Amino acid sequence: MRTGSRTDVRWFNVYEDPEQWDRQGEAAGILTRWVTDHLMRPHPDLGRPGPVCPFVRSSVGRQLFWAGLVEGGDELPIERMSLVIEDAFELYRALRQANPADARGLTLVTAFPGLTRYDLIDAVHQSRKTEVVSQGMMLGQFYPGCAVPGLWDRDFHPLDAPLPMLVLRAMMSTDFPFLAARSDWLYAYFTQLAPDLPRNLRRSIAERMRVSEAEAGEITALRAHSADEHAR
Secondary structure, three states: OOOOOOOEEEEEEEOHHHHHOOOOOOOHHHHHHHHHHHHOOOOOOOOOOOOOOOOHHHHHHHHEOOOOOOOOOOOOOHHHHHHHHHHHHHHHHHHHOOOHHHHHHHHHEEEOOOOOHHHHHHHHHHHHEEEEHOOOOEEEEEEEEOOOOOOOOOOOOOOOOOOOOOEEEEEEHHHHHHHHHOOOHHHHHHHOOOOOOHHHHHHHHHHHOOOOOOHHHHHHHHHOOOOOOOOO
């Protein structure tokens, strides 16, 4: 268990000690059931074979799946939510540095049970995404009814979750569509995936591949990989 230095929120290595995690309350069980029964299994509407999230299945199997619960519900001010994510990001970086060999398999979930103002999740996600992406990582927003389309089927919504949450993980090769709206995000993507390219070339490619704001929401259409290519 690790505690945030700014907010005292606690994050747990969920599958290293499942009983300790379950003692954190009803939301803890909701999260692990969603992971087991949804993310780690195939879905008929996903648009490809395999589990909904192969990354999470690997993270769980290697005991690299951390999670924390933030109390307060709709009484939470956005300033505190932002501080919580600062703590989460600090912890995520520390865990990566402590075990570099495990860095690419690490997942850190920060859930906000009782929060129904999902616009706050989107707002915190938007405000912190650039910082996270610049360091070769991703910050995902999940909540009930999240309408972000899937990579393989635009009618499948992979970020629709039973709890509102923000999730940190390593940047993967399949993340291009989520980064195509800004050249600085694309530059970070190419730096992570093609670090041997000269910096100026990375910048030039990023600028040329940036899409318009109108196109940026077409996640499925922007998918760059094929069915037989796995995230790396």
